[in-house]
Amino acid sequence: MNHDHHADDSNGHQSHHAHMAQDFRTRFFVSLALTIPILALSPAFKSLVGLGDMLRFSFEQYALLAFATAVFIYGGKPFLTGLRDELAKRSPGMMTLVGLAITVAYGYSAAVALGLPGKTFFWEAATLIVIMLLGHWIEMRSVMAASSALEKLAALLPSTAHRRSSGGDVEDVPVSDLAPGDEIIIKPGEKIPADGRITEGESSVNEAMITGESVPVGKSAGDDVIGGAVNGEGSLTVEVAKTGDDSYLSQVISLVRQAQDSKSRSQSLADRAALWLTIIAIASGTLTLLFWFGIAGRDFVFSLERTVTVMVITCPHALGLAIPLVAAVSTSIAAQHGFLIRNRTAFEQARRIGAVLFDKTGTLTLGEFRVDAVYPVDGREEDDVLRLAASVEGHSEHPIAKGIAATAEERGITPASPQNFEAIKGKGARATVDGAEVAVVSPGYLEEQDIDPAQHLPQEALDHEGTIVHVLVDGQPAGAIALADAVRETARPAIQKLQSMGIKCMMITGDNDKTAYNVAHETGLDDYFSEVLPDRKADKVKKVQDKGIVTAMVGDGINDAPALAQADVGIAIGAGTDVAMETADLVLVKSNPGDVPAIINLAHSTRRKMLQNIFWATAYNALAIPLAAGVLAPWGIVLNPATGAVLMSLSTVIVAINARLLRISPASA
Known part of the structure; x- marks a missing residue:
């Protein structure tokens, strides 16, 4: 396999996540639009907001049923599918609870709309579906963004390479066509298309994007280069050693994907809370139906109404908002x-x-060089040495040159206009400044010229652990400049x-x-x-x-x-x-x-608010469930489904208010 495979694979991941995000987005907006008439037509909701008998008309229940059926089938499909999958895996969670709640609420309401005595809960089911679709849409957008990191990695390598044929001709070929043993030419400023070893030429190579080393590395024949690094001022001939999955960058891509995939299996706090709420809801609903119908001998409509009230009051509106609201505020x-x-x-x-x-x-x-110390010789001033160096380096894009120029500017030193500028490949640069030849060079250049820095520099300069460049005037040492990456x-x-x-x-x-x-x-x-x-x-x-x-x-x-x-x-x-x-x-x-x-x-701070909200969303419902089940019925206190819906809504309001209180606790609290 080759580099293009990684791009195709990451594009496949990206396309899948984009499709899922788009699917949740579409379902959310369609369901939201269908929920508006459901709210307007629901007697329980109209009573809750004080509209009473407004907007009443013949066949109202059938219109409600039609809208609610559309939301249940279209908007609820992901949750119903999730319910099926979680039960198949014997791992009930949020999908089980949401799927169960909307199924019970819709199923009973549909029966009521078709003639069964009782109350409908269409608006509760519809609003729950809308809230959950919104949460999943936001989640998929986050997953999609994380996956695009692989595309950015794959894009580091150029798409073509200059390959030298056996006859000596140079042709441009796709990087995917490269094979170990091929000879490729990398021109100044180009990205290196594959891992390999230099056979001809010398240059400085910027590997910061790959290795983290802030200083461009001098390279010559026999040195290894990494695909994705950027060539400097020289032309290089490289024998390809590794391509495709064997290349260094491809291994980095694999590491990122593996770590991201393992992280995606983490289970959220909401799912754990939903598991317990699911157990409570199912157990309480079943026990309620069995008690009233099988033991107490009450009629089925009364028993089912108690059961539905339990399911509605356990309906996880508050749990659905408990974490998203705190998340939005944080x-x-x-x-x-x-x-x-x-x-x-x-x-x-x-x-x-x-x-x-x-x-x-x-x-x-900062990732940028600045002058750490200047060591003048022959009685020169520090600013004079820095001025000479800045005059030579003023127009260079090399990180060391930019660091010298930036420090000179920060110190208010005005460089001279250089003439006859010439780059010394991999070793520095020279130019004519004030009538003299000034060179700013690496220690390696001094070795080539048989100049011993120990003869003219203090021990402090020789012991300096930063990057050192030397300033020569007409071939004679004028000083040294130490640079470091500024903390x-x-x-x-x-x-x-x-x-x-x-x-x-x-x-x-x-x-x-x-x-x-x-x-x-x-x-x-x-x-x-x-x-x-x-x-x-x-x-x-x-x-x-x-x-x-x-x-x-x-x-x-x-x-x-x-x-x-x-x-x-x-x-x-x-x-x-x-x-x-x-x-x-x-x-x-x-x-x-x-x-x-x-x-x-x-x-x-966020964790505390989430725990408070989840405690309220679960404990409130757990305490209200016995009332919904009819524990006080012998004393004439019975909650009907509409009252259960009001109590459920109240828990949602409390959760929302508590989430907003996070603003009182600043990030530094």
Whole structure:
């Protein structure tokens, strides 16, 4: 199989989810439109809202039956199918309860409409169907968004490659046609289409989107390259080593899919509560019918009315809203505080987080170089050395060059206009500045020129653990500039806050150990893992999870996608890549690590509200069921189905009000 297979497979997943989301959306709007006349015609609903005998006409019951039948068959189909499937698996849950409630309410109401003495419950069944269709539509939209992350990964590879034939000619072919042993040409600025080994040429290759290493890596003959990385200024000839499912990027895609699929099997809190409510509803309804008809000897209509009242009062309007309403309010609060919730189950897990693993580049750091120190020689001033370097690098797009230029601008240093600019492949650049030849070069260039930096630089510069470039004027050392990836100002306070909450903070990075140590020391991390490639990042997350610790991963790049998906809670920095955001459960819009403890606090507050609502939705009904069953009938107190519907509606109102009270508890509470 080849790379195109992954695109086709992810498109298939996406098409399936899109179809399901569209199906729920259509059923929701059609059922909503049909429910309006049901409400207008239902005697119980009109009495509830004070309309009394308004809108009455002949054959009203048959019109109600027609509209209700349409909603029951068309809108209720997903739940009736779910009822059948859950019972077949002997795993009753929300679908069983919803399917049972609408079936009992509709079936009895249809019998009443056709002549059986009693009350109809068409509006209760219709509104329940509409609410549940809306919830499932929203859920499928979330699933669809998560699946599109695989498309973004597949799109990293170019669609064509420049393949050299045995005769030496170069032809453009689809990437899917490449095979191990083929020779391909990668021009400056192009994406590398497949894993392989360089046979000719040298260049710098930007692998940040794949490995997380922020500095472009110098490559020459004999070095390996990864498909999806971006070639720099040189032209490369590469012998293809791996394609299709064997390629590095395809393995990353597989890791993301596996983690996402395993996460989708999580069961929601609402389903667990629905299981108990289902048991209560079925048992109470059955016992009620058996008692009144079989033991007490009452007539069947009275017995059935008691049973239907029990089913209606247990009708899960409140349970259907208990979590969605709190979810909607907490999502709004989260957005106001700068983070987006994409996966509700994972967000609820955030309250149990025991360890947070951060990516380095772009997460704890800005992902941009800044000058950390300047070491002038021959009596020069620091600003003079920085000015010369900025004059040469001012028009380059290389990350180191941009870092030097940005620091010079921040310090108010005005660079000169360079002449005769020339790039030194993989080693730096040179230009004429103020009449002198100025070169900004790597340590490797100094080695080639037999220049020993120890002869002119202080020991502090030689020991610096950041990235070093040297400035030469007419071939002689003028100074050195040390650069480092700037740590975010909010990183250390965020880590201190998390640690105060009893949460371990660690870092996973593709960078070298020295760089990782510096960032870990500066931010106060508990531990770190360096030189970790993406396929190993997910393993590091799993290693922490295997200790029984609920783990969060915070990252920003495609290289973090498998780890984000593997984590119990995946958190993407908003300034990162689309695939990181779409693989993650939560997105920090402001790219602020300080939002991580705020997420955990909001998760705690949200959990409390959900438990309160679920307790009310279940306990209220459980307490009302004996009344509906007729436990006080010997004393002349009997609830009819209409009164049961009012009590059921009251529980829904209380749940809704309680959900809105979450606004009183801010994210920082």
